[in-house]
Amino acid sequence: MKTRHRWIPLLVVAALAGVVAAAFAVYLMWEQAIAPTTPPSASSSDRELVRHGARVVALGDCAVCHTAKGGKPYAGGLALATPFGTIYTTNITPDPDTGIGTWSLEAFTRAMRRGISRDGHQLYPAFPYVHYTRMSDNDIAAAYAFLMERDPVSAKAPDNALIFPLNFRPLVAFWNVLFLREGPEAPDVSRDATWNRGRELVNGLGHCAACHTPLNPIGGEQWNKAFHGGVVDGWEAPPLNALASPPNPWTKPQLMAYLRTGISSHHGAAAGPMLPVTQELGTAPQEDVDAIATYLLSLQKPQARDLAQSDPAGADKASIQRGAVLFSAACAACHGDKSPMQSLGERPSLATSTAVHAATPRNTVQMMLEGVPWQGEQALHYMPPFAHTLNDRQVADIANYLRATYTNQPPWKDVVQAAADIRKGDQSR
Ligand code: HEC
Numbered sequence: 052m053k054t055r056h057r058w059i060p061l062l063v064v065a066a067l068a069g070v071v072a073a074a075f076a077v078y079l080m081w082e083q084a085i086a087p088t089t090p091p092s093a094s095s096s097d098r099e100l101v102r103h104g105a106r107v108v109a110l111g112d113c114a115v116c117h118t119a120k121g122g123k124p125y126a127g128g129l130a131l132a133t134p135f136g137t138i139y140t141t142n143i144t145p146d147p148d149t150g151i152g153t154w155s156l157e158a159f160t161r162a163m164r165r166g167i168s169r170d171g172h173q174l175y176p177a178f179p180y181v182h183y184t185r186m187s188d189n190d191i192a193a194a195y196a197f198l199m200e201r202d203p204v205s206a207k208a209p210d211n212a213l214i215f216p217l218n219f220r221p222l223v224a225f226w227n228v229l230f231l232r233e234g235p236e237a238p239d240v241s242r243d244a245t246w247n248r249g250r251e252l253v254n255g256l257g258h259c260a261a262c263h264t265p266l267n268p269i270g271g272e273q274w275n276k277a278f279h280g281g282v283v284d285g286w287e288a289p290p291l292n293a294l295a296s297p298p299n300p301w302t303k304p305q306l307m308a309y310l311r312t313g314i315s316s317h318h319g320a321a322a323g324p325m326l327p328v329t330q331e332l333g334t335a336p337q338e339d340v341d342a343i344a345t346y347l348l349s350l351q352k353p354q355a356r357d358l359a360q361s362d363p364a365g366a367d368k369a370s371i372q373r374g375a376v377l378f379s380a381a382c383a384a385c386h387g388d389k390s391p392m393q394s395l396g397e398r399p400s401l402a403t404s405t406a407v408h409a410a411t412p413r414n415t416v417q418m419m420l421e422g423v424p425w426q427g428e429q430a431l432h433y434m435p436p437f438a439h440t441l442n443d444r445q446v447a448d449i450a451n452y453l454r455a456t457y458t459n460q461p462p463w464k465d466v467v468q469a470a471a472d473i474r475k476g477d478q479s480r
C-alpha cells in the first residue's frame with residue numbers, strides 16, 4: 052500500500068505538466084479572427100503605391116500560384132501536389148464572400164508574415180509565407196493596394212486532399228515554431244543597397260529557396276544546405292551557390308538575361324517550374340533583377356560542383372550508338388551544329404547546357420518528355436514533347452549520347468530506370 056502511495060505526488064506532477072503542455076499547445080494553435088472591413092475604394096488608394104504593388108506581385112509570383120489553368124487571374128483554384136497530398140490555392144481577388152474583399156491591411160499583413168488567415172485559421176506552408184515574412188512593410192502594403200483593385204471574382208477553392216493528421220490545420224502552428232523566422236531582416240550595413248535589396252528579393256518576395264533548397268521529410272527547408280538545389284514538380288532546381296564554378300561559370304550579364312528572358316546563350320533555357328518565374332521577372336525593373344543577380348553571385352562557393360573527369364570505360368557504348376541514331380532523327384534538325392536554330396547564335400548549345408552537365412539526368416529527361424511549352428505568338432523558343440514518341444530506353448539512349456558527346460562528365464547511372472521513375476512522377480532521385 053505504502054509504496055503505491057508514493058507514486059501519487061509524481062502522478063499529480065505529471066498530470067499538471069500534461070495540462071500545462073496542453074494549454075501551451077492550445078495557446079500556440081489559437082489565433083484570433085481580425086474583424087471584417089469594407090475594401091478601400093479605388094479612388095482612395097495611392098496610385099504610386101498601386102503601381103509599385105504590380106511590381107511586387109509580379110516578383111512574388113502571386114498570379115503563378117493563384118490562377119487555375121484557364122481560370123481568372125488571382126481567383127485561385129490551382130492544385131499544388133505536395134508529398135502530403137493536394138492543396139488548392141485560394142481566391143485573393145477582393146470578392147467579399149470567396150476572396151479577400153473583407154480583409155484589412157492588418158489581416159493581409161498577418162497572412163504574409165505569419166501564415167494566418169483573416170478568420171484565424173492556420174495556412175499551409177505551400178503558401179510561401181516563411182519567405183514573404185521577409186518583405187518590407189511598404190511592399191506588403193503595395194501588394195495589398197494592388198490586389199484590392201483587381202476585379203472581384205466569385206470562386207471557391209476545392210477542398211484540399213491531405214493525409215491524416217495534416218488535414219488538421221492547427222498542427223501547422225508547431226511546424227511554424229521550427230521553420231518560421233518572422234519579420235524583415237535588418238540591412239547588413241557592411242554591404243551596399245543593391246546587395247541588400249537583392250537579399251530581400253531572393254529570400255523574401257522571390258522565395259527562390261522554396262525550390263532551390265532541399266527539403267527535409269516534413270517539408271521544411273534544410274537551412275544548412277541553403278541553395279544547394281532541390282527537386283520540384285519532377286524537375287531539378289539546380290544549386291544556386293555553384294553558379295560561378297567550372298565547367299560553365301555564369302557571369303552577371305548571363306544571369307540577368309536568363310532571369311529576364313528564360314534563356315541564356317551559355318547555359319540553356321527555362322522550361323520547367325522556372326519558366327513562369329522568368330516570365331514574371333521579365334516584367335520587373337532592371338534594377339531589381341540586377342540586385343537579385345548581385346546577391347546570388349555573392350553566395351558562390353568555389354568548387355561546389357563535381358569536377359570529376361569522364362571515365363569512358365564506364366559508358367555504355369551500345370546505348371550511346373543507338374542514342375546517336377535517335378538524336379540525328381529526332382533532335383538534330385534543331386540541335387545539330389549546322390541547324391538553323393544553332394546558327395542564330397543566341398541559342399544555347401547542348402555543349403554548355405546546365406541540364407546535360409548536371410549530376411543527375413533529371414532535367415535532360417524532363418526536357419525530352421515535356422519539351423518547352425508553346426507560349427503563343429510571343430514564343431521565344433519551343434521544343435515538342437517526346438513523352439509519347441520515345442520510350443524509357445530511347446530516352447536513356449539519347450541522354451547517354453548527349454552526356455558522352457557534349458560533356459566530359461562521368462556517365463549517368465541507370466538512366467532507363469531514372470526515365471521510368473521520372474515519367475511516373477518520382478521526386479526522390
Ligand atoms: C507557391 C504557390 C504560392 C505563391 C507563389 C503564392 N501563394 Fe498565396 N497561397 C498559396 C496557397 C496554397 C494558399 C492556401 C493555403 C491554405 O489554404 O492553407 C495561399 C493562400 C494565400 C492567402 C490566404 C487567403 C485566405 O483566404 O486565407 C493570401 C492572402 C495569399 N495567399 C496571398 C499571396 C500573395 C500576395 C502572393 C504573392 C506575393 C502569394 N500569395 C503567392 C500558394 C501560393
Ligand code: HEC
Nearest residue numbers: 318319320381382385398399404405406415418432433434
Ligand atoms: C523543334 C526544335 C527542337 C527539337 C526537334 C528538339 N529540341 Fe531540344 N530544345 C529546343 C529549344 C528551342 C530549346 C530551348 C533552348 C533554346 O531555345 O535554344 C531546347 C532545349 C533542349 C535542352 C535543354 C538545354 C538547356 O539546358 O536548356 C535539351 C537537353 C534538349 N533540348 C534536348 C533535345 C533532345 C534530346 C531532342 C530530341 C529528342 C530535342 N531536344 C529536340 C528545340 C528543339
Ligand code: HEC
Nearest residue numbers: 257258259262286287288289321322323324325326328405
Ligand atoms: C517554383 C520553383 C522555383 C522558384 C520559385 C525559383 N526557381 Fe529557379 N529554377 C527552378 C527549376 C526547376 C530550374 C531548372 C530549369 C527549369 O525549370 O527549366 C531553375 C533554374 C534556375 C536557374 C538556372 C540555373 C542553372 O545552373 O542553369 C537560375 C539562375 C535560377 N533558377 C534562379 C532563380 C532565382 C534567382 C529565383 C528567385 C527569384 C528562382 N530561381 C526561383 C525552380 C524555381
